[in-house]
Amino acid sequence: MLDQKFIRENPTSVEQKLSSRGKAYNISHIHKLTLKKKEIDIEISILQSESKKLSKLIGQEISKSQNNNNPELNNLKKKGNKYRFKISEFEEKKRILDKQIHDEICNLPNFPSKDAPFGKDESNNVQIKTWGEPLITENVKSHLEIGESLNLFDSEKSAKISKSRFITLIGNGARLERALINFMLDMHTKNGYIELMPPALVNSDSLKGSGQLPKFSNESFKCANDDLWLSPTAEVPLTAFHKNEIVDPKHLPIKYVAYSPCFRREAGSYGKDTKGLIRLHQFNKVELYWFCDPSQSLEAHKKITSDAESILKKLNLPYRLVDICTGDLGFSSSRTFDIEVWLPSSKCYREISSCSNCLDFQARRSSIRTKIDKKNTYLHTLNGSGLAIGRTMAAILENGQQADGSVKLPDALVPYFGSNFLKTT
RNA sequence: GGAGAGGUGGCCGAGUGGUUGAAGGCGCAGCACUGGAAAUGCUGUAUAGGGGCAACUUUAUCGAGGGUUCGAAUCCCUCUCUCUCCGCCA
Structure with a gap:
């Protein structure tokens, strides 16, 4: 398996190296997917960070006030619920992307060594x-x-x-x-x-x-x-x-x-x-x-x-x-x-x-x-x-x-x- | 095939809903002590992704995948692997 990060950062080099096997490889599709995945990763980690902070806050509030049914708390919980919903949406997308990328990369052969004689068959x-x-x-x-x-x-x-x-x-x-x-x-x-x-x-x-x-x-x-x-x-x-x-x-x-x-x-x-x-x-x-x-x-x-x-x-x-x-x-x-x-x-x-x-x-x-x-x-x-x-x-x-x-x-x-x-x- | 138990960091092992990436120990690394070592003491010690020149920071990960919840190592479901006992068997 080739390194996903390398594919994301060096798509032309990947194509060149693979194509020395005698058949043209076009990896622009995989490349786009890896870029997309990175965007989603960033999006998810921002949301998770927010949601995590909120949960900590709720925990603190609950331990402070005996009454864990006050309206303020319920508001915070509702807010948290929204995060959860958003995150799960993005995670679904990420799951699909991950699988696509993995499947495609698994079908790519190794890079030939530059020492191997160049040839078709x-x-x-x-x-x-x-x-x-x-x-x-x-x-x-x-x-x-x-x-x-x-x-x-x-x-x-x-x-x-x-x-x-x-x-x-x-x-x-x-x-x-x-x-x-x-x-x-x-x-x-x-x-x-x-x-x-x-x-x-x-x-x-x-x-x-x-x-x-x-x-x-x-x-x-x-x-x-x-x-x-x-x-x-x-x-x-x-x-x-x-x-x-x-x-x-x-x-x-x-x-x-x-x-x-x-x-x-x-x-x-x-x-x-x-x-x-x-x-x-x-x-x-x-x-x-x-x-x-x-x-x-x-x-x-x-x-x-x-x-x-x-x-x-x-x-x-x-x-x-x-x-x-x-x-x-x-x-x-x-x-x-x-x-x-x-x-x-x-x-x-x-x-x-x-x-x-x-x-x-x-x-x-x-x-x-x-x-x-x-x-x-x-x-x-x-x-x-x-x-x-x-x-x-x-x-x-x-x-x-x-x-x-x-x-x-x-x-x-x-x-x-x-x-x-x-x-x- | 039947019944049961269990999978937590390099290893062992605690942890049954709250700020826990996770006590404690072993191992490993550094420092101190020593003539040197052992013993001892102190400090540090997971992986992957993102951001940053860097110091650093952020997210995820407690067999895998789903679910409940504001919040899961901890509760529920499915799968998987390991172990023990019984059966069968070279």
Whole structure:
């Protein structure tokens, strides 16, 4: 959420900043509402002040004179009644205005960072670096083919259970998923992250807090009888973990790592990646999350990104780092680095982690603050996948495939998986 | 699901219609005492909005929202969350 006062005082600057996302934003309507609200606020506080003085006077009069039914007193009470009536009129107007302003501001995305490359869509994203040697050979198999031939998972049976875009992992597939989760959690906790295992169901307020609502209600699954949704990413419960808190500055930065299942409706992606592990309604993810002092968030952004990269390095998976352009940024993010892993079967890099600096955008929506120089100040929040498990498995299968149909697994997984290869059983 | 209790400042906790933003304590900060510290004493210590260069001033806020009243932390209604007991349950 953007700062209401900033919108009121700098409407043109707001429009400029937002419009760098590639679409023109006109906020003159919100701007007018905020001015109107200020007028009403002033009006109300004058009336309240008068009415308060009068009430004190009446109180004093009553305690002075025993007779609390004298005509003078009744006159004063009548006067007070008029104030009450006027005030409630203005308050009604204010209520309506507040709601309008809040609703509109909640639909505005974060300001892109001035450091983010300017651009319209993903074609303007900028590659920062690559790591590892992409495997380019003829006759590579897709992770889907490998998975089916090694009996690691089954999509068709999963469609019977649920529908398409769900997966059941089988035998070594399930074991590998589990190994990857444990491997990643161990890596990150050794690196100073506190592990959390949050609820998978989250309320609407939490989704608003991290920016998924009100605008993107279409992208999450909602429970019919409760105000609960299936969490699309651990970013949601992790943000909400400190909702409405004033965090002690000596605890900063707070760094969490959380494993969670993630649920997404994937509306509008019909026909894309319909098979395999790449795009599912339910997938597992290990998420990194920081709450930090505003002055530290640029550094923190680099760190969270390199923490996510370290997993790919350990797994020896070739990847590249991409600086997301202004037009392709997520709603809550001011700057995002995507990490994309090499998938030999499609001869391209695919997103496996997205590391974002949301500045105070989520903290303001969720009211998460700290004391800095005696002033309550919104924290900065950062999130990054560390990593998406299903896509990691896909990358391991494709990059480790051998001519004989087996898969060589990264050595780092041996303590977790028990061996360094997958064969037909 | 049934019954009951309760949500007050960073924390604990008093307060059942009147000048209460709210006693007291803890915590925290400053000062005094000390060689230094502890202990002690004194002073200060909520958030948000408005006005002012500032000192300051003003309004709101006692889970949320309505209502009664000249006046509500206190009375009424609705919602919500937490806790305890019973039932059910991995």
